[in-house]
Amino acid sequence: MIGIRQILLLLAALAGLWGNWLVSEIFRDEAQRNWKVAANQSAQWLSGTLLGWMEESYAPLSGVAAVVENSFNVTETEFLNAYEGMESRATAFFLDAMALYRPVEKSDPKTWKIEYASDFVGVFIDGLSGHPDQATRDILELATVRKGEYIIGEPVVDTETKSMVSPVALATYDRSGEGIVVGLVNFDALIKGLFDLHVPEGLALEIGGRFPKQGGLHPTLTFRGKPEAHKSLFSVTTRTVSAGADLSIVWHFDNRYLGGPSESLADFILYGGIAGVLAISLIVGLLLQQHQVISRRVARATEDLIREQQVSTMAMENMDQGISMFDENFVLVASNDKFFEMMNFPTDMDRSVLTLESLFRNVAQRGLYGPGDVDELVASRMKLAYRNELENFELSVPDGPTLEIRSTPLPSGGMVRTYSDITERKKTEDALAQEKETLDLTLENIDQGITMYDADLTIVLANGQVAEMQNVPKSLLLPGARLEDGFRYNAQQGEYGPGDVEEQVEKRMELARKFEAHHFERIKPDGTVIEVRGKPVPGGGIVTTYRDVTTKKRAEEQISKLSGAVEQSSAAMVITDPDGNIEYINPAFTVLSGYEAEDVIGKPFRVLEPGILDAEVLEDLWQTIKSGRVWQGELENKRKNGELYWENILLSALRNETGEITNFVGIKENITERKEAEDELKKARFEAEAGAQAKAEFLASRSHEIRTPMNGIVGMTDLLAHTSLDEEQRTMLNTVRDSGNALLTIINDILDFSKIEAGKLNVENVPFSVVDVVEGAAATMSPNASQKGVRIITHVDPDIPVSVLGDPVRIRQIVFNLTGNAVKFSEEGDVVVRAEAVTDASGEPRLRISVIDKGIGISEEGQSKLFGAFSQAESSTTRRFGGTGLGLAIVKNLTEIMGGEIRVESAIGSGSTFSVELPMAATEVQRTNEEEVNLSSLRVLAVTNNKPVEEAINSYLSHWQADVSFVVDEASAESYMADLIQQNKTVDVIILDFDLNTERQKAAAEQLATAGITFVLLSSGQRRSARIEGPDCVTLDGNPLRQAQLVTAVAVAAGRASPLVKPDVDDGTGEDAIALSIDDALANGTLILLAEDNLTNQQVIGRQLTKLGYTCEIEDDGKLALDAWRNRDYALLLTDCHMPNMDGFELTASIRADEEDREDRAPIIAVTANALEGEAERCIGAGMDDYLSKPLAMADLKAMLRKWMPEGKSPIAQSDVKATPQQSGVNNNIPAEEGPAESTSETGSKAVEPKFLRDTFGDDDELIKEILMDFVDPARDTVVEIDDAFEGRDAVALGAAAHKLKSSSRSVGAEHLADLCADLEKAGKAGEWSDIEDSYPQLASLLLAVTNEIEAF
Secondary structure (H helix, E strand, O other), rough: HHHHHHHHHHHHHHHHHHHHHHHHHHHHHHHHHHHHHHHHHHHHHHHHHHHHHHHHHHHHHHHHHHHHHHHOOOOHHHHHHHHHHHHHHHOOEEEEEEEEEEEEOOOOOOEEEEEOOOOOHHHHHHHHHHHOHHHHHHHHHHHHHOOOOOEOOEEEEEEOOOEEEEEEEEEEEEOOEEEEEEEEEEEEHHHHHHHHOOOOOOOOEEEEEEEEOOOOOOOOEEEEEOOOOOOOOEEEEEEEEEEEEEEEEEEEEEEOHHHHHOOOOHHHHHHHHHHHOOHHHHHEEEEEEEEHHHHHHHHHHHHHHHHHHHHHHHHHHOOOOOEEEEOOOEEEEEEOOHHHHHHOOOOOOHHHHHHHHHHHHHHHHHHOOOOOOOHHHHHHHHHHHHHHHOEEEEEOOOOOOOOEEEEEOOOOOOOOEEEEEEEHHHHHHHHHHHHHHHHHHHHHHOOOOEEEEEEOHHHHHHHEHHHHHHHHOOOHHOOOOOEEEEEHHHHOOOOOOOOOOOHHHHHHHHHHHHOEEEEEEOOOOOOOEEEEEEEEEEOEEEEEEEEEHHHHHHHHHHHHHHHHHHHHHOOOOEOOOOOOOOEEOOHHHHHOOOOOOHHHHEEEEEHOOOOOOOOHHHHHHHHHHOOOOOOHHHHHHEOOOEEEEEEEEEEEEEEOOOEEEEEEEEEEOOHHHHHHHHHHHHHHHHHHHHHHHHHHHHHHHHHHHHHHHHHHHHHHHHHHHOOOOOOOOHHHHHHHHHHHHHHHHHHHHHHHHHHHHHHOOOOOOOOEHHHHHHHHHHHHHHHHHHHEEEEEEEEEEEOOOOOOEOOHHHHHHHHHHHHHHHOOOOOOOOEEEEEEEEEEOOOOEEEEEEEEEEEOOHHHHHHHHOOOOOOOOOOHHHHHHHOOOOHHHHHHHHHHHHHEEEEEOOOOOOOEEOOOOOOOEEEEOOOOOOOOOOOOOOOEEEEOHHHHHHHHHHHHHOOOEEEEEEOOOOOHHHHHHHHHHHHOOOOOOOEEHHHHOHHHHHHHHHHHHHOOOOEEEEEEOOOOOEEEEOOEEEOOOOOOHHHHHHHHHHHHHHOOOOOOOOOOOOOOOOOOOOOOHHHHHHOOOOOEEEOOOHHHHHHHHHHHHOOOOOOOOEEOHHHHHHHHHHHOOOEEEEOOOHHHHOOOOHHHHHHHHHHOOOOOOEEEEEEOOOOOOOOOHHHHHOOOEEEEEEOHHHHHHHHHHHHHHHOOOEEOOOOOOOOOHHOOOOOOOOOOOOOOOOOOOOOOOOOOOOHHHHHHHOOOOOHHHHHHHHHHHHHHHHHHHHHHHHHHOOHHHHHHHHHHHHHHHHHHOOOHHHHHHHHHHHHHOOOOOOHHHHHHHHHHHHHHHHHHHHHHO
């Protein structure tokens, strides 16, 4: 039994030992398994952290690359600032250095050089020679191919720091070309940082990998990152891809990690089995005790594992990056709070059930992926995730940061994603880009050119001003362009002058290679001066600025010239400070004043005052210039030696940029000789003006005295023409009338020339009709032309505006003079007066008036003196044709006063053409009769062989849209009409001209008469309106042919206008009219008031009014006239301007004042003999409506009355009403006209010679006696006024009374008395009492002689 027991015990012991061993091994395996699980988790987490730190180390390359890409041409400063900025902001920065490589241009195979580097250490040491080592070249070439990816090279040992480093490359581009950013990742620093922060004791690291190269990967290279001497118990290998390299990270765990696997329990059980001899109780007890120990150890191991997990979790939570780890099924297995915070996920999410897809959906639903279907957005991103490739992108969270997300695949499946907040980095990049843009904009907008060359003298940057200033192609200023090429271009353009181009280039390149500061000016061939400044740049290169100083140089030259001019000027100059202290004088100042510079510099300007100037003048001087205004004046001054002299002084202030007065400048000129000359000139001028005044007064006096008797001559000849005269008497009467008109023309020419010569002729600028002026002036000359067999043809361009601005009186005078000359010097043929609209060289509208004749012509020599006063082309001309020689001189002066010019074209025997061009400005007045007269589609045939007439008719009728054709005679007209008949057409109106031959016209009308055709015959009369002479004939006076009347006549002939014939405007001759009684005229609204103090003028004008059929009342002065005007309803007032008590101007003013509250305005017409000193303008300005000059022509008076009498009021023709004696007079005892009386002889008296009265009233001695007796009493009264004025020493009143007596004395032929009164008038106006006292004693005796002879008549 014992043996069996023993065997059983042994078996039991063996079984216990086996069981004990089995249990020990179970516990050993469990401890090792738990330990390895913890080790594997640590290895995975540490590998992810290491990989994240490596990826973070690459990030600065992207930042620097972004700066390079956003730059026009990145500078070293920008590169280093970007690198240092990245370094200062990075949380995990393990780059020892960074460099920017550029390919060497035109190198084959491609070689590289370092453009910029943060530090020349490690592998960059070879960069000093411009050629990287092989490892660096490999990654440079590979980065070129794999653009946008990080490429890591084989690790090498840094020769200086002995650290293991590896180059990482990233390709980039800027505007200058390709570049590679290369950084040195320090693995030793990376691993050390990892071990210092996160790796617990008992771990060693071994890193191996295959690094990229062209065409594949290098063989596997392994190095120990953190070798340890302890024996490794367990190793964990993780594989990943980073920057193109396949990396293998091996973690070696020894027994120091978590104390190693717990094997003591297993050993105890094993050893306890060997001691199986122990009692079961002891064994059981020991087993129970051991079980407790094992439990505690297991608990401790579990706690260690939990603690390790907590450490890992704390490490992840304390990182400033977000981290998420997903398994092969994309289930979230690890993450930190930073990840949830950055992605704005709720922190209370159940992380155990989160997947990558659910996170994508959350982000899509919040719109972070932009608009679109959420499912489609999630699906597209999961598709990328399934590929599980290295991924790097940016994501902007609304109202949150900008994130850079890197997704790294895990070798075992799944991925690790890191989230970095790059908001500040992006802001920095934006700020850098903005600064770069600002810098570029600044460079482009400064007024200087700027270039920067590197050490190889190639362009780094250049702004646009350089190309403009240097005038070089922009291609020579692009980055990379060579300075040598720029020098060569300038040399080829001749900028450096003559010489060999290459020698010029090499000479300048030698200077440039010295990189020395320089400053010079270069004058370009066009004279532009460019200032060039260069400054070397540290490390090689140079910055050069270019500034256009042409203006500055010219200003300096001007200042130099001005300084020289001031020094050499003959005008004295002095400059003071703002307080008046002298700072400078020029040499001329010393010459003028005698003061040297040392006498006055630094002293007040007042030291130069001679003490003889008025204090108020000096005060005004200083106050003026201190206020900044200019003071100029002439002063008498004193030289240093006491000598007096006159000077002209101009003082002004100089101001700076702010407007502050800095100096006063005075310019002084010696005018002593000029003042002396002025004194002489003043004396001479006084004498000349006295002579001119005497001349003007003489002309005014003679004009007034001549016009008064001329009033009688012209007026009475007009009246006499209305009486029964035989042919011989009418011929003599016409001679008298023509002589009187010629004399008036001479008087007017002399007066006009006198006005022009005195500069007192003023022109108006009022609206007027060119047609009316030109045709009116030509019509005035037509009777004279007709007497000579000359026809006047007018042609006024219809395109001339209906109303233009100008002086119609002066333009009419020009046309009248030129037409009169043309008629005078033509024996036969036509005189053409043409007006047309033209433009000058600048396109401004002008009015051209041409007068063309076929007269005697003018030689070239005669044309040269044609426009001189009192001269004609040939001396024989005056003898043959007469004239004063003033007409053309007046025309030329009038033309020039109105801003125009006159030309003449002529040849002997070929006639002359005078052309006047004047400025023309249209008014807003439009033609009003175009709607009334419609000639459109009207077919008109004109028969004439006169080319100017053809041109006028065609112009007028075509303008009114008629269809006009022309033939030269009756046969041609018949042929033309026959052709029309064959075409079933006909002529509407035929115009017959035949040089105004009435008999031929009538014969032609009978020859060409056809049903439906009406004729217009052009006759030689002077009536303006057409006359209907039968059912098919309208007669129109065509000498001259008037535009409106022709159009109207054709319209009447065609039945397109009313056939009503308007009253003709004649020349004042024709059937007499009957004057109404005063009461009838008042009732009819035609009663006229005449205000005239001269009895003779009363008689003449009164009879002229009666002859014209008008009734008038006469008052002797303005005051009586005003009383009469206020008591009766007169139709019109004719008033003299110079009358006693109240003159015509005062009378007009009073009437206009009375009319202020009334709507109607009565016409007032001035009648005066004063035609010299702008009397017409003065009359209009005083409120009168029009102006008549004595003597009055019947036609002028008749036209004036028709113009201004109330509408519809006209005189009654004698044929309509038989006059009674009571109806034919005026209320001032003017007898009715009687038949011609028998002639009586004129008196032979010397005191009174009434020749003027006989010329006016014929041999009516009774009437002449009555007029003479009417002179006596007023004359005696006027002498009493003269006596009273003489006694009262009132020279003005004496002169006025003498003027009144002078006018009436000449009217009755008392010439001696009139001459004496003229002398008294002149002396009275001048206040010359000595002359008055010489003449006054003769007055009484002369008046007595006159009255005696009148009483004895």
